[in-house]
Amino acid sequence: MADDLVSLLEHVDIMQLNCLNESAQHTFADIAKHKKLNTSQNFLLSDADEQLLLNIPACICALATRVAYSIVLVSPIPPKRVKLLVNRPSIGFEDVEDAEEPEVAQILDLSEDDVKNGKPIALRYVRFQNANSLHIFVVSNQGGTDETRIDAVDVLGIPVETTKDLAGLRQEEHNH
Amino acid sequence: MPLEATMMIIDNSEYMRNGDYQPTRFDAQSDAVTTVVQTKIDSNPENTVGIMTMAGKGPEVLVTHTKDLGQILQAIHTTSSKIGGNIDIPTAIAIAQLALKHRSNKNLRQRIIVFVASPLDGPAADEKGMVKLAKKLKKNNVAIDVVCYGDGIEEPADDGRTVLKSFVESANSGDNSHIVTAEPGNRLLSDVLISSPILAGDRSASIPDDLVPGGAGDAAGASGSGNNDFEFGVDPSLDPELAMALRMSMQEAAAREAASASAASSSTVPADPTDSEEEAMLKQALALSQQDQDVDMDTSAAAAPAAPSTTAAPAPASAPTPAAAPADAMEEDDEDEDAAIARAIEMSMQQDNNNPDAK
Numbered sequence: 001m002a003d004d005l006v007s008l009l010e011h012v013d014i015m016q017l018n019c020l021n022e023s024a025q026h027t028f029a030d031i032a033k034h035k036k037l038n039t040s041q042n043f044l045l046s047d048a049d050e051q052l053l054l055n056i057p058a059c060i061c062a063l064a065t066r067v068a069y070s071i072v073l074v075s076p077i078p079p080k081r082v083k084l085l086v087n088r089p090s091i092g093f094e095d096v097e098d099a100e101e102p103e104v105a106q107i108l109d110l111s112e113d114d115v116k117n118g119k120p121i122a123l124r125y126v127r128f129q130n131a132n133s134l135h136i137f138v139v140s141n142q143g144g145t146d147e148t149r150i151d152a153v154d155v156l157g158i159p160v161e162t163t164k165d166l167a168g169l170r171q172e173e174h175n176h
Numbered sequence: 177m178p179l180e181a182t183m184m185i186i187d188n189s190e191y192m193r194n195g196d197y198q199p200t201r202f203d204a205q206s207d208a209v210t211t212v213v214q215t216k217i218d219s220n221p222e223n224t225v226g227i228m229t230m231a232g233k234g235p236e237v238l239v240t241h242t243k244d245l246g247q248i249l250q251a252i253h254t255t256s257s258k259i260g261g262n263i264d265i266p267t268a269i270a271i272a273q274l275a276l277k278h279r280s281n282k283n284l285r286q287r288i289i290v291f292v293a294s295p296l297d298g299p300a301a302d303e304k305g306m307v308k309l310a311k312k313l314k315k316n317n318v319a320i321d322v323v324c325y326g327d328g329i330e331e332p333a334d335d336g337r338t339v340l341k342s343f344v345e346s347a348n349s350g351d352n353s354h355i356v357t358a359e360p361g362n363r364l365l366s367d368v369l370i371s372s373p374i375l376a377g378d379r380s381a382s383i384p385d386d387l388v389p390g391g392a393g394d395a396a397g398a399s400g401s402g403n404n405d406f407e408f409g410v411d412p413s414l415d416p417e418l419a420m421a422l423r424m425s426m427q428e429a430a431a432r433e434a435a436s437a438s439a440a441s442s443s444t445v446p447a448d449p450t451d452s453e454e455e456a457m458l459k460q461a462l463a464l465s466q467q468d469q470d471v472d473m474d475t476s477a478a479a480a481p482a483a484p485s486t487t488a489a490p491a492p493a494s495a496p497t498p499a500a501a502p503a504d505a506m507e508e509d510d511e512d513e514d515a516a517i518a519r520a521i522e523m524s525m526q527q528d529n530n531n532p533d534a535k
Contacts (some may be wrong), residue, residue, distance in 0.1 A: 016523050020316055092316050093316060
């Protein structure tokens with residue numbers, strides 16, 4: 001099963017990506033725009049406090065019916081407690097701050113080791129089926145400081161083969 | 177041209193009955209609200225605007241996310257008979273935030289515009305609490321604009337800070353939040369808003385660069401005849417169409433002047449004898465048309481000298497030649513064209529014949 005996992009970032013609609021409480025200079029789009037695990041110097045930094053809310057919607061083309069996600073986070077000021085939600089396109093901080101496990105898909109308490117080296121974190125398979133969007137809520141960070149920094153995010157899973165990526169189709173037409 | 181969902185919080189407290197802004201504070205505010213709505217909707221067809229009050233019995237949402245100016249006007253009209261009570265800024269902002277959260281198009285950025293004409297008291301006067309609220313707005317990516325006028329203009333503290341100013345500064349992220357203070361005076365509240373940073377982002381698209389004061393074209397601007405800094409005495413940012421029309425009419429007048437000046441100078445000098453052939457022909461044709469007034473179109477086209485003898489003056493002897501010349505030239509052109517087409521067909525035929533051989 002684990003061998004079939006591929007990065008789902010290429011199925012993510014970059015235009016729809018958004019992150020609450022990101023700083024103006026270091027945005028989520030910076031680390032996700034290449035549609036692969038970020039290796040550039042860019043990073044995502046929190047703004048007002050240490051919390052972050054990342055919204056990752058999938059393209060309509062990758063509507064998933066059987067997707068097992070596991071996520072990869074790489075970060076020098078690593079998140080500690082992370083809540084994951086599925087298919088909740090309009091959440092704000094106040095919705096998720098007090099939410100517990102049946103309501104959110106999974107709560108992870110990460111160790112520094114998990115995030116420093118970008119080790120894939122396995123998720124509960126059953127709760128991430130049929131996921132059209134994934135929301136990562138960073139509750140707190142390891143240092144207890146006011147800034148959380150994330151260098152890279154990757155989502156692993158099995159894309160469901162449906163329609164072709166229509167955005168790519170349009171680009172091809174432009175080329176000739 | 178930002179893509180935004182805007183929620184406007186208007187003041188409808190007792191202080192709005194004051195007449196220090198013409199005609200009353202409330203009517204001045206209505207005018208300003210209409211201007212903001214129109215600007216927001218014009219700036220992007222997807223933009224939506226909502227409106228709510230923050231005094232009376234309690235904050236009340238009147239219209240959520242609409243593109244229809246009529247609904248906003250109706251809401252203002254209903255509110256005009258419900259002026260009373262005191263404002264509650266923190267609660268109103270919390271409600272506005274909730275209304276914005278449930279916008280249908282998630283691509284729209286959120287913005288709250290607060291009109292304050294009442295003195296701050298209660299929780300709104302607590303700077304610490306307001307800064308905390310601002311941080312919350314910033315975290316949720318909500319931009320906030322505050323318009324202070326009337327009693328909403330605070331006495332600054334010793335260090336020049338006011339509660340609303342620090343509130344806006346705390347919520348500001350990437351220069352998206354602004355505070356505007358409008359003193360009572362001869363400028364309308366809506367005019368103050370139009371030239372303020374609150375609407376600058378929405379209006380900049382419609383104003384050509386050279387009309388913006390201090391812009392590229394300003395240095396090269398023509399005669400500045402106004403009593404203020406603006407060309408023609410009109411602030412181009414208030415009415416770009418008017419400024420554009422003024423400038424265009426100025427340019428046209430200048431062009432006319434230049435043309436008449438050149439015409440005057442050329443009339444004193446005799447026409448150049450080596451003028452282009454075309455002009456000479458035109459002159460002769462004109463002379464011809466003035467003399468033979470009853471020229472039969474059919475005969476004149478074939479041969480000009482065959483003018484009816486009933487017209488007294490015969491055409492000048494030189495007239496037929498140039499008249500016939502262009503016809504000849506046309507025929508030659510036609511022949512050339514025909515020949516070229518024939519050659520082209522011939523060549524393509526040859527190619528067609530050659531191609532099978534090549535294969």
